[in-house]
Amino acid sequence: MSEYEMVKKSKLVFKNEKKRKKKKRKHSEKETEEEVVDTDRLDHGGWAAVDNVKDMTGSVAIEFGNQCYVAALDNGLFNLGAPHNEGEGPSPEEVLTGIVVNENKVAFKSGYGKYLSVDIHGNVTARADAIGVLQQWEPVFQDGKLAIQGNNGCFISVRPDDDGIVAVSKTAGPSEMLKVRTPNLLTDEKPVEVAPEMKGSLSDIEVNYVKKFQKFQDKKLKVNSEDKSALKKARVEGTLHETMLDRRSKMKADRYCK
8 A cells, every 4th residue: 555545535624514514424323323234134145034925036045944945956856955154045956936926825936947836745846837726835924934835735844854845734833934035125115026928918928938838840830729718717816827838738739738
């Protein structure tokens, strides 16, 4: 550092302004002292715990215990990842995409592009291509705690013998308590994120959906010509993805057909 840089710098103070300037500085210092720091968010690498359904959108992670997150496996199953150090956020395989279905339910998509649901054995899996009834989850907030209930009426928890993720308990006890974290800013006016292909009219949405999955072997866009009343009903019930997938399967135009 040069001698010039070591010289104390200050602004010129004019006559009769010293008192006013000092008072303003005290006010600023008081505001700084009252500033609240979210230490929990800092400890988790900037990922804050959500306390309502509408904030479960975009990048999210499901935390059990302290800094252990649900991680996706390449076989469509999940386990509990290793603990992270203080100040670290979740790893890429522990990051999900949250989609708000309605004011009470959400859907989660893994990094492999599949939606989470519960199989007949109670295992939490991610193998669905669309959001249907089975892919909808209901977050339950009570007394500052959170549990997530699946379509089978059971709550998500960690299997103690192998750290697998399951939904087998009809009641929410200590083992079912978790946190959903997001790096997004939490505000009361935060809009719900909508995927680009889900914007516009029902006709626009179905065309976008076809473009996303169709292989275009003959370079022709194939859209189901049946009445769209079923789509209108499905959007209200939160099963629009599943209904569009069914309409695509009838066309037998791509590898995602049932």
